[in-house]
Amino acid sequence: MVSALSTNAGSVVEQRMLPPSMVERMTLIMDSFERPQTRLTLEEVAQRTSLPRSTTHRILDQLVRLGWLNHTTCGYGLGPRALGLGGREIGHNALRAAAAPRLHDLAIRTEMVVQLAVLDGTDVYYLDKIGGRAAVDIPSRVGGRAPAHCTALGKAMLAWLAPEHVDAQYTDTLDRCTTRSIGDLGVLHQELSRIRSRNGLAFEQGECSPNIGCVGVALRGPEGPIGAISIVGHARSALERVAPLVVSAARAVSDELFGARQPPRRSRRDPVILRETWSSRSMTLRLVAMGESGDWL
Numbered sequence: 001m002v003s004a005l006s007t008n009a010g011s012v013v014e015q016r017m018l019p020p021s022m023v024e025r026m027t028l029i030m031d032s033f034e035r036p037q038t039r040l041t042l043e044e045v046a047q048r049t050s051l052p053r054s055t056t057h058r059i060l061d062q063l064v065r066l067g068w069l070n071h072t073t074c075g076y077g078l079g080p081r082a083l084g085l086g087g088r089e090i091g092h093n094a095l096r097a098a099a100a101p102r103l104h105d106l107a108i109r110t111e112m113v114v115q116l117a118v119l120d121g122t123d124v125y126y127l128d129k130i131g132g133r134a135a136v137d138i139p140s141r142v143g144g145r146a147p148a149h150c151t152a153l154g155k156a157m158l159a160w161l162a163p164e165h166v167d168a169q170y171t172d173t174l175d176r177c178t179t180r181s182i183g184d185l186g187v188l189h190q191e192l193s194r195i196r197s198r199n200g201l202a203f204e205q206g207e208c209s210p211n212i213g214c215v216g217v218a219l220r221g222p223e224g225p226i227g228a229i230s231i232v233g234h235a236r237s238a239l240e241r242v243a244p245l246v247v248s249a250a251r252a253v254s255d256e257l258f259g260a261r262q263p264p265r266r267s268r269r270d271p272v273i274l275r276e277t278w279s280s281r282s283m284t285l286r287l288v289a290m291g292e293s294g295d296w297l
């Protein structure tokens with residue numbers, strides 16, 4: 001009898017401690033997502049909010065249906081409606097902050113222009129650009145846009161999207177920026193396939209602007225590309241020399257934002273030997289080979 005009374009009393013206390021309104025409970029759940037990149041399971045949301053699991057699940061379902069949250073195999077995350085209320089800019093700021101030291105290091109080590117961009121529909125949107133006086137000669141600008149299919153940045157990100165998603169974004173004929181631009185959707189898919197076969201390394205030579213060349217690598221999160229880094233130079237530049245540096249920087253930024261991944265195991269029959277030189281194309285091929293048994297971003 002005493003035990004039953006204690007249980008009932010505990011239930012009453014728990015009910016009184018719950019936020020009285022649905023708005024307050026929804027606010028508790030939304031506040032659990034500290035950053036645009038945050039991904040939480042149902043159990044983690046319930047633990048952070050101290051709400052009953054059944055209540056949490058019911059509210060999460062409603063928030064997903066209304067577009068405030070997304071639900072994927074990686075968990076729950078902020079949805080398009082939440083990101084549209086300033087969350088997208090917050091996400092851009094977090095990405096810029098994480099990438100800034102790597103961009104400066106790349107610019108110093110290569111003495112070339114370094115760019116950071118995100119994918120926005122069929123465009124790349126430039127978040128940062130570093131390179132001193134050399135940056136003046138590159139037509140891109142922070143806050144500006146360029147067709148994704150014409151840039152190494154854009155192609156690096158498009159390569160990690162589902163082919164049907166790319167099809168939904170483009171028509172069969174693509175606008176050209178120069179005579180070297182890809183103008184056909186089928187050709188674009190072939191290029192994206194080549195990029196995937198290089199484990200994400202994308203090149204561009206005079207496709208967006210005449211005489212300008214780029215090498216780019218996407219920043220990848222649990223659900224796909226969230227941005228990309230590129231090094232820019234003359235179209236005749238030996239971009240293969242600096243490609244390993246872009247890969248290393250992109251991996252470091254991705255690890256900072258989403259946590260380090262376990263390095264892929266190397267085959268004993270095919271050891272990877274890195275020499276202290278960036279002048280040979282074989283360095284790029286060795287680097288790409290390191291990712292054949294798993295993602296390296």
